[in-house]
Amino acid sequence: MSGMNPRQREAVRHFGTPLLVLAGAGSGKTRVITQKIAHLVDDRRMEARHIAAVTFTNKAAREMAERVGKLVKGKSARGLTISTFHTLGLNIIRRELKALGYKPGFSIFDAQDAEALLKDLLRHGKQDDGVASTHQWRISHWKNALLSPEQALAQAEDELDQRTALLYADYQRSLKAYNAVDFDDLIQLPVRLFLDHPETLDKWRDRIRYLLVDEYQDTNGAQYELVRQLAGMRRAFTVVGDDDQSIYAWRGARPENLAKLKEDFPDLELIKLEQNYRSSSRILKTANRLIANNPHVFEKRLWSELGPGDPIRVRECNNDQHEAQWVVSEIMNSKFIRGGRYGDYAILYRGNHQARLFEAELRNHNIPYFLSGGQSFFARAEVKDVMSYLRLLANPDDDAAFLRVVNVPRREIGATTLEKLAGHASQRGVTLLAACSDLGLEQSLSGKGLKRLRDFAEWVGEFHRRAEQDHTVDTVRAMLRDIDYEGWLRDKSSDKKVAERRMKNVLELVDWLDNLHKKDPDRTLADMVNHLALQDILDQQNEEDTSEQVRLMTLHSAKGLEFPHVFLVGMEEEIIPHRTSIDEDNIEEERRLAYVGITRAQRTLTITHCAKRKRYGEVVSCDPSRFLDELQGEEVQFEGGKTKPPPEEQKRRGQAHLAGLKAMLEE
């Protein structure tokens, strides 16, 4: 408890009624949660297995677990749950499989699998479809709001909505037939289960006697309901959040869940953490001024004792290329003057496409950089292939996995054969793998195609049996050898290096499986695969030394992070606030996005905007963001624009400066 401020201490000690901690940016919220867990275990003598802390990302969960591990010694931390919402949901589902009507070995469909399934359903429904991803989007929103297909249909407002609702029903039926759940189901199914089976809910309430929720403003309808259900009569919970950092409403988060809490739990205690330990006061004043333009349920004012710090600089650039050049030269300049590391610098932008010019410029100067975003580990083809094999071994009903691997590596099973197989399968009401062994299949298929399918099915069956008996990971290795996956990667990849990298990813995956198995040898393959599917392995690989790399990332992925020097780029109308948000009149969330960006900065903050910018290949002129008007004040220095030196002088200075720096860097 030492080194905490009175408010933080109060939040840690509070017990007996529900607690909402309104934690401003950089106010030490993770500290409060971890200390609170320690307090519950050490001082209130609660058993760790009765405490659950829930986060949104694996990274946050990992960080929290690590910090709690340092506070709570050895055995007393045993059984503590620190996990993401989705992992918590997965654990509930796998323990209550029967009641939910799922079979053991069920699969988890990721967004890609789900979209592929929807496309397939649309193809066969052969209505003048519409884009699968649009349907997927709506269905996800319905699920997150706990609407069943029937309810969705009942409240559909137009024809498109109705079609999506019908598709939603088909989609759920298919998932069930494949013995699979999607990401949204991981939350939705437990909630529905608890609604239908109060006795099961009681069991889980007895298990989770104290609940802590991080980033509470990001909860969606289903997640909030889960929290409410688990809290129950005991009402023993602490949620931590910040309405000003709610930037995920577009994907179903409901920041009003913060205010709703007060209605649902009248004895809710509210504690505000307003002291910021991250930024200098000029940065905070600017942030406060900007966010004051949003309506607030809870008033909050951040302050800090870190001194005034440097003024905030706002710089106008001629165009996007100039912006990149200027920012990169500023980074070189600053690093040269201050010392320090490239890892102290972050360039934050609204959309990923903005990264390109900065990347190019950094590369020009041989400055190392780290780009967040891009595809995740599990989106990689080779990882998806192997995951699909594992899924199929664990769950023979997983048609998505079947389709993915049936011809990888080549088994000469083409589209026509699969089309016929699928036709037969749906006629018989069985899944694809089962249909391969169906005796009636001769009627639809003959010759080579039939034989190849049967061989494949037999092969899967054999490894399925082995996986159940043998040391699971050995079976996986044997399987990969058997199909010569490495050889397939080599043949397929143009570059030898690429093939090696891909194989490395595969081996990484197998290693993870091995580790999981060693930790708990009793787990089934399906179990391990499902847990793996919710992890982002790359996340953790990436934690390797980034201290000398300039960070490039979107404002969204910067949430929760901090950097000594922040460059907030592209501060223009139609970018922040984004065009579509202007059209939809959703400026407030964009303002919060800008607020999140500003509050990432510890020591210096530089904001840029361009007079012109290339958009879809066309040069367009840009207005400075309205947020620049809103945040201006005595802490903010505007450079460029009217006050900037003439271009020739600027260029001369820039070149001289760069030449000097280059000379020094070369030494």
Next chain:
DNA sequence: ACGCCGCGTATTTTT
């Protein structure tokens, strides 16, 4: 099975 062409689209992203 593969590759080429033309079309449409174009935030933010985690699990």
Next chain:
DNA sequence: TACGCGGCGT
């Protein structure tokens, strides 16, 4: 501009 996808031809 750029990329991915579906359609079509070889």
